[in-house]
Structure formats: structure tokens, C-alpha cells
Amino acid sequence: MRRLFPVTDQTCDRKDARTEDRTPDRAHDRTDDRAEGAHGTDSAPGVGGAAGAAGRAWGLDELADAYAYPGGGAPWLRANMVSTLDGAAQHDGRSQPISNDTDMRIFGTLRGLADVVIVGAQTVRQEGYRPTRAREAFAARRAAAGQTAAPAVAVVSAGLDLDFTLPLFTAPLAPTLVVTGAAAPADRMAEARKAGAVVVIAGEGAAVAPERVAPALAERGLTRLLTEGGPRLLGQFVAAGVLDELCLTISPMLTAGDAQRIAGGPSVSVPEKFVLTSVLEEAGFLFTRYRRT
Numbered sequence: 438m439r440r441l442f443p444v445t446d447q448t449c450d451r452k453d454a455r456t457e458d459r460t461p462d463r464a465h466d467r468t469d470d471r472a473e474g475a476h477g478t479d480s481a482p483g484v485g486g487a488a489g490a491a492g493r494a495w496g497l498d499e500l501a502d503a504y505a506y507p508g509g510g511a512p513w514l515r516a517n518m519v520s521t522l523d524g525a526a527q528h529d530g531r532s533q534p535i536s537n538d539t540d541m542r543i544f545g546t547l548r549g550l551a552d553v554v555i556v557g558a559q560t561v562r563q564e565g566y567r568p569t570r571a572r573e574a575f576a577a578r579r580a581a582a583g584q585t586a587a588p589a590v591a592v593v594s595a596g597l598d599l600d601f602t603l604p605l606f607t608a609p610l611a612p613t614l615v616v617t618g619a620a621a622p623a624d625r626m627a628e629a630r631k632a633g634a635v636v637v638i639a640g641e642g643a644a645v646a647p648e649r650v651a652p653a654l655a656e657r658g659l660t661r662l663l664t665e666g667g668p669r670l671l672g673q674f675v676a677a678g679v680l681d682e683l684c685l686t687i688s689p690m691l692t693a694g695d696a697q698r699i700a701g702g703p704s705v706s707v708p709e710k711f712v713l714t715s716v717l718e719e720a721g722f723l724f725t726r727y728r729r730t
Contacts, residue, residue: 438495438539438717438718438719439717439718439719440503440715440716440717440718441716441717441718441723442713442715442716443714443715497542497546497549497574497575498574500542500543500546501546501549501550501575501578503715503717504543504546504547504550504684504726505550506550506661510660511655511660512651512652512654512655512659512660512662513660513661513662513681513682514555514650514651514662514664514674514679514680514681514682515547515551515661515662515663515664515681515682515683515684516663516664516665516666516671516674516680516682516683516684516699517543517544517547517663517664517665517684518665518666518671518683518684518685518686518699519532519535519536519540519685519686519687519688519699520535520685520686520687520688520698520699521535521687521688521690521691521692522687522688522689522690522691523691523692523693524698525692525694525696525697525698526666526668526696526697526698526699527696527697528692528694528696530563535688535690535692536686536688537688537720537722539719539720539722539724540686540688540722540724543684543686543724545572547663547684548569548588548663549572549574549575549578549579549588550575550578550661550663551588551661551662551663552584552585552588552589552654552658552659552660552661552662553588553589553590553591553614553654553659553661553662553663554569554588554589554590554591554663554664554665555590555591555593555616555650555654555662555663555664555665555670556590556591556592556593556664556665556666556667556670557592557593557594557666557667557669557670558592558593558594558596558597558598558599559667559669560665560666560667560670561592561599561605562598562599562600563667565603566590566592566603566605567603567604567605568587568590568604568605568608568609568610568613569587569588569589569590569609569610569611570587570610571586571587571610572587584661585610585611586610586611587609587610587611588611588663589609589611589612589613589614589659590605590609590613590614591613591614591615591616591637591650591654591659592605592613592614592615592616593616593617593645593650593670594615594616594617594621594645595617595618595621595643595644595645596621596622596625596643597615597617597621597622597625597626597628597629598625599615599625599629601628601629601631601632601634602632606629606632606633606634607632607633609633612633612634612635613633613634613635614634614635614636614637614654614657615629615634615635615636615637616637616639616645616650616653616654617636617637617638617639617640617643617645618638618639618640618641618642618643618644618645618646619638619640619641619642620641620642620643621643622643635657637653637654637657638653639652639653646677647673647674647676647677647679648677648678648679650674650679651679666699667697667701668697668698668699668700668701668702669701669702671699671700671701672700672701672702672703673702675700675705675709676702676703676704676705678705678709680729681728681729682726682727682728682729683711683725683726683727684724684725684726685699685725685726685727686722686723686724686725687722687723687724687725688722689721689722709729710730711727711728711729711730712727712728712729712730713725713726713727714726714727714728
């Protein structure tokens with residue numbers, strides 16, 4: 438792993454970082470929380486399980502420092518996505534084939550820093566979302582920040598067409614939140630509460646107003662916000678102009694086809710400019726961070 442931007446003493450160039458192919462054969466998706474820590478462990482010797490181009494591996498603490506949320510206490514909405522060189526956010530319906538081990542470790546680190554992970558209902562149904570897990574590697578950091586042992590999951594849904602018998606709702610470390618509109622089906626809201634979920638209202642109609650999600654969660658003390666999509670939900674946040682930061686992994690792959698982009702839905706009338714704040718590199722993968730100007 439090497440830092441390309443901003444320039445530091447970790448910015449260097451070694452042949453092994455340019456030529457070594459460390460992409461593993463993984464059987465799970467990027468959204469599967471087995472991804473937290475390499476293959477679910479916290480004791481791996483470093484990023485990607487091998488020394489990076491800077492001469493040594495990056496540990497989880499270094500990654501956590503590199504991706505720390507800004508201070509101040511105001512809600513901060515961060516998205517984490519992966520894309521190929523030709524703009525595909527998935528291959529054969531899954532993000533795993535375009536990811537790699539380091540991307541998975543960063544994925545787990547971002548979860549380890551967040552108060553809450555925000556996902557769309559369709560992503561929950563497709564990916565079989567499970568409760569996030571407490572990880573020892575982040576325990577002290579989370580305790581010092583006054584966070585729960587693991588981030589909560591907030592599911593954004595208008596119709597609440599969700600299976601409330603899943604462990605995501607019945608057995609989370611932190612209660613799962615269901616973010617919906619005031620006019621959502623009352624019987625489904627009752628089912629959610631019966632399952633142990635917390636219903637959060639963020640809109641006057643049945644649909645959720647994207648601009649109200651962050652304030653509604655912040656009222657519950659959840660200000661370090663992470664959305665993992667899907668593309669439709671991310672597109673709604675982009676269109677509403679409420680996304681503060683995008684952590685985008687650029688995968689050195691080409692897929693062609695008609696795969697989804699990282700954000701979908703109607704286009705914005707005027708493109709919003711983001712500024713590049715950080716670029717890390719390993720094995721040809723670029724791990725970028727952009728913030729709203």
C-alpha cells in the first residue's frame with residue numbers, strides 16, 4: 438500500500454506494487470460482513486496480508502486514521518462504493534468480482550468507524566444483509582468515541598416490504614433502524630417495531646425524503662453516517678445534494694456490458710463538484726476519497 442495523494446513519505450514506487458497480482462478468489466460479496474477484517478479476522482499482519490509498496494503493511498489503526506471522520510459533531514454522510522475502469526459497479530449482479538482483499542479491509546474499516554450503515558431495502562433483500570459485528574480491533578476507538586460496540590444498520594424503505602424475521606432485525610448488537618415516511622403502511626411499521634426495529638420517520642409521505650435522513654439519524658446521536666448503496670439510494674442522496682464524501686475504489690478491470698453505475702436514478706440539473714482529498718494504491722487498485730466542495 439502506498440499513498441499517492443496527498444504526497445507523503447509513503448509515496449514511493451516499487452516494482453512489486455506495480456506488478457504483483459494480489460486479487461484473491463473470494464466467494465462472498467463486498468456487502469457481506471464477513472469482509473470485516475481479512476476473512477473476518479483482526480490479526481492479519483497488514484493491508485492485503487502482504488507488505489505494501491511503502492516497504493511495510495498498513496495496519497487497521499493506520500487505515501482508521503486515514504479514513505477518520507471530521508470532528509465537530511455535525512452529521513457527515515459518507516458513501517463507499519467500487520467501480521471498474523469502465524464504470525461498472527458490479528459484475529453478474531455482485532460487487533465481489535471487481536473487488537480485492539485490500540478493498541475488503543477498507544470496507545471493514547469504514548464500518549468500524551461508522552455510527553450507522555445506511556442501505557436501501559432492495560440491497561437488503563438482494564444481499565441478505567446481516568447485523569454488523571463487534572470487532573476487537575476497533576473496540577477501544579469506538580468506546581473512546583462513545584459509540585456502540587458495532588454500528589447499527591438503517592434500512593431505507595417506503596413500503597417496508599422486508600422480512601422482519603431475519604437476524605438483521607431480531608438479533609443485532611445495536612437495534613436496526615427502519616427509515617421510512619410518515620405515510621408508510623401502519624401495519625408494516627407495527628411489524629417492524631414488534632421485531633425490535635426502531636422506526637425513524639424521514640418524510641411526510643410514504644417515501645423517504647433523502648435530505649431528511651441524516652438529520653433524523655443525528656437526532657438519535659448517529660452522526661458518522663456510512664451508506665453502502667445500492668446505486669438507487671446513492672443516486673437519491675446525490676440528487677438531493679446531501680452526500681458529503683465518496684470513498685470510491687477504482688478497480689483496474691474492464692467488464693463492458695450494461696452493469697449499474699455506482700449511482701442511479703434521475704440525473705441532477707447541474708453536476709456537483711467534489712474535491713479529491715486522498716488516493717491510496719495497491720496492486721493497481723486506487724482507493725480514493727472525494728469531499729463536497
